[in-house]
Amino acid sequence: IHMASHTLPCIAALSCLLLLLSSFSQCQAQLSPTFYNNTCPNALNIIRTSVRQAVSTERRMAASLVRLHFHDCFVQGCDASILLDESPTIKSEKTALPNLGSVRGYDVIEAAKSELEKACPGIVSCADVLSVATRDATVAVGGPSWTVKLGRRDSTMASHTIDLPSPFDNLDRLISSFASKGLNTRDMVALSGAHTLGQAQCFLFRDRIYGNRTDIDAGFANTRRRNCPKETGNGNLAPLDLVTPNSFDNNYYKNLLQKKGLLQSDQVLFSGGATDSIVSEYARSPQAFQTDFASAMIKLSEVQPLTRQNGIIRKVCGSLN
Incomplete structure (x- = not known):
């Protein structure tokens, strides 16, 4: 009896724990790397071919696709909501301030999707295309590979209220912004390394290069001023990593040390x-x-996916069926 009275609470506690774990892993369990093996066995090759072609035409596209995926997942999860065009029923995320005139790569996803529609109509979601394309784009410019779990579905709505990390955020704000998506501090620093690729518009760093601050190298600030005048040229672009702007490497972090x-x-x-x-x-x-970076990208791509009966499979990524 003495033993039993101890084991009962233990069993109860254990079953509670198992219940918690199963509900936590439910969303992960619904995504699987082999999701299309029977329904669209060539899906990954089709996406890879499209992405390689786009990146070989313009290497900067790799950075654009990583950013597109990030901006999608941070707003109502990785559901391809960012790809929806403006319509009578949808206020598109494309026109929200952090995306307007700066987010690119929609056409690359659309091109891959249209090839998939020829091969296996109505099977592969735009959300999965975007997650896979991001991985393939990273690999195409020398970055790591990772296994993308599949089975996301596409949203039927967008959210114009966009709560993305800002280029002007302080460290605490960045940490809490990523934490709200289930990404820890290490994930945040690793994902920031995506800025080893791509460019930023002048108005996003003007204050930094003209502010006579102690946290910026004077020579570096000077060089950056050449293409970012004090009053004009808001949209002028500068590479985030001056040294190897189109290669995925760790130079971004070396720059920060300097x-x-x-x-x-x-x-x-x-x-x-x-x-x-x-x-x-x-x-x-x-x-x-x-x-x-690879493990943080896996976590990012699994932020609040729509699975099973939720969402739809869009035939064209920019519109509802």
Whole structure:
């Protein structure tokens, strides 16, 4: 009897724990790397071919696709809501301030999707196309690969209220913004390394290069001013990594050590705070960065996916069927 009275609460506690774990893994369990093996066995090859073609035509497209995926997942989850065009029933995310005139790559996803529709109509979601294309684009410019779990479905609505991390955010704000999506501080620093690729518009870093601040290298600020005048040229572009702007490497972190982060949200990662040690580690070890980037991208691509009966499979990514 003595033993039984101890084991009962233990069994109860254990079953509660198992229940919690099963509900937590439910959403993960619904996504699987083999999701299309029977219904569209050539899906991954079709997407890869489209993406390789786009990136070989314009290497900058790799950065654009990574950003497109990020901007999708941070708003109501990885549901391809960002791909929906304006319509009588939809206020498109494309026209929301953080996306307007700067988010690109919609046509690459649409091209891959139209090839998939020829091969296996109505099977592969736009949300899955975007997740896979992001991985393939990263690989195409020398980045790591990872296994994308599949089975996402597409949203039937968009959200014009966009709560994305801002280029002007301080470290605490960045940490809490990523935490709200289930991404920890290390994930945040690794995902920021996507800024080893791509470009930023002048108005996003003008204050930083003209502010005579202590957290920016003077020579670097000077160089950046050439293409970003004090009063004009808001849309002028500058590479986020001046050294190797179209190659996926750990140079972004080396830049931060030298106070050569272009955006405030870049440099705050190495500014005497909680993330300094992670930045130093990635600057030393490209391998550590690539490994962590891949695992953070997997976590990002699994933020609140629509699965099973939720959502739809869009035939064209820009509109509802």
